[in-house]
Amino acid sequence: MIRSINKALLDQCTGGAQNKDERMPITTENDISVARDAAMRMAQECKFTLADSTSMATAVSELARNILHYAMEGTIVLSRVSESGRNGIKVTAVDSGPGIENIDEILSGGYTSKTGMGLGLLGTKRLMDQFQVDSTAGNGTKVTAIKYGR
């Protein structure tokens, strides 16, 4: 009995039947809250510590805000991943906005825009375990980041 419950819990995190991606359109300010809450919920379902759950949700909040601020609309996808026995959550933030020209400068910490928005992307990188940005000017931005539980 207990074993089967454990199995169900494990499936939830590692790719069992319940493993569903959460895909959320970001077009309004409220969508930021929705994405943030979904990230918090998923992190807790995956047994992340409170600190890691908070970091995960903060990162999603930053990515969603960047979408809304720079591209006006885009999508956030949350999915459960597992690598060498570790459970994690992958967040993918996609938009077809103006793209980021000076991505290296932003991620090296040498740049913050007047509104301090550059800090959001750099902060996200620091909060997550893996982080990748694909962006070309005029062709939108795709940010992929993973955080693993302890």
Next chain:
Amino acid sequence: MKSHNPQLGYALEENRVPVVRLKNCLIVSIQGTLHDRQALQLQQDILAETKHDRSAGLILDISAVPILDSYLTRVLNNIAREAQLMGTRSAIVGMRPAIAIALVTMGLEFGANIETALNLDAALELMARSDSDEQREIDS
């Protein structure tokens, strides 16, 4: 909030964060995560309130805030900076440990003009103490 749409104004009014005056302190208890517009409304409300009457301190209680991202951190920083220009000191109280970890990891900071306290009690004490210090300086 500048709005010519009365319905929008009403909706904003509904979700306003109250700014409470207790003795000579302004106390703002933020519940949950603020929407961007709520945050800007709060910024204006606090500024208007500091103008009314002399306030020894502004206490921002964030013990019920689960997440602080760079935007909200910036808004809180701006509120404190504005309050300082109006002659009011600010303190942030009740930050959850998980938020402190995330802020430090991200490299976000609160300005030197914001004090911190563990809880509301400690912040009130801090404000009362510094207010009487100030009074003594004026008297002497």
